[in-house]
C-alpha cells in the first residue's frame with residue numbers, strides 16, 4: 001500500500017486528536033465557569049499529577065511511600081471530580097478525552113514496545129487504497145437504519161411469511177450472526193436473489209457491525225475485484241500483490257454481485273476458487289451476494305465452485321425473494337457501489 005496514502009491518513013488521525021483535545025478544552029471551560037468547586041478539584045488533580053510525574057523522573061527507583069501516596073491522592077481526586085460532575089448533571093467522564101478508537105486512542109497504532117497498525121488504521125488503508133464503496137454509505141445502511149417498511153406485506157411463494165416478515169427474520173438471523181462473530185460455525189454466507197431485494201443493504205449492515213467491533217472488512221463488487229486482479233496481473237503492479245494479500249488477510253471479505261464481472265476465460269473462476277478456498281481453510285469469513293442461481297453459477301464458474309458455495313455445511317445460504325423494492329421507493333437510490 002502506498003506510503004502517500006498512509007501519510008495522508010495519519011494526518012487525519014492527528015487532526016482527530018486535535019479536534020478531540022479542543023473539544024475537551026471547551027468542555028472543561030464550560031464546567032469551570034459553571035461549577036467552581038469542580039474547577040478547584042481539577043486544579044488540584046493537575047497539580048498532583050504533575051508532582052507524581054516529577055517524582056518518577058527525579059527518583060526513578062523510588063517505589064516508596066511518596067509515589068504511593070500521590071497515586072492514592074490522584075485516585076481520590078478523580079473520584080471526587082466524577083462525583084461532582086454527576087451531581088451537577090454531567091457525565092462522569094466529561095473531563096476526560098474522548099477517543100473515536102479506544103484501542104489505539106486515535107494514534108493508529110497499538111502495541112508496546114513493538115508498534116502495530118490498529119485495525120481502524122488497516123480498515124482506512126483498505127478503503128482508501130482500493131477505493132471501495134464509500135465508507136459513508138455505511139452510515140446510511142446499517143442495522144439501525146434497516147427499515148422493514150420498504151418491503152411489501154405480500155405473501156411469498158413456499159413460505160408462510162410475507163416479504164416483510166421474511167426480511168425481518170433474515171435481519172434477526174444476520175444480527176445474531178454478527179453478534180457471535182468471529183466464532184461462527186459457518187464462515188461463508190451466500191445471498192442469492194434478483195436485484196432490488198435488499199442484499200447489498202444487508203451486506204452493509206453486517207460490514208458496519210463487524211467493523212465497529214474492530215475487525216477489518218474488505219467490501220468490493222465482483223466486477224471491480226476481478227478487474228483489479230486481471231489488470232493487476234498483466235501489469236505486474238506491486239499494488240496487485242498487496243491486494244491479493246489483503247484478500248486473504250482481511251477478517252471479512254465481502255464480494256457483492258458475483259456474476260456481474262467481466263468474463264475472462266477461466267481467470268475469474270480459478271481466482272474465485274482460490275480465494276474462497278484459502279479463506280475457508282484459514283477459518284476466515286467470506287460473504288457473497290449473487291443474482292445467479294445454482295445452475296447459472298455452475299455454468300459460469302465451475303461445478304467445483306458452485307458446489308462449494310452451495311454446500312450448506314460450510315455456507316449459510318440465504319435466499320432473497322419477493323418484489324423489487326427499488327420500484328416502491330419514492331426516493332431515488334443514490335448509492336454508488338463501485
Ligand SMILES: Nc1ncnc2c1ncn2[C@@H]1O[C@H](COP(=O)(O)OP(=O)(O)O)[C@@H](O)[C@H]1O
Nearest residue numbers: 146147150195196197198199200201325326333
Ligand atoms: N432493509 C432496508 N431498509 C431500508 N432500505 C433498504 C433496505 N433494503 C434495501 N433498501 C433499499 O432498497 C434498494 C435496493 O436494495 P439493495 O440492497 O441494493 O438490493 P440488492 O442488492 O438485492 O439489489 C436500495 O436503495 C436500498 O438502499
Ligand SMILES: [Mg+2]
Nearest residue numbers: 199200256257
Ligand atoms: Mg446489490
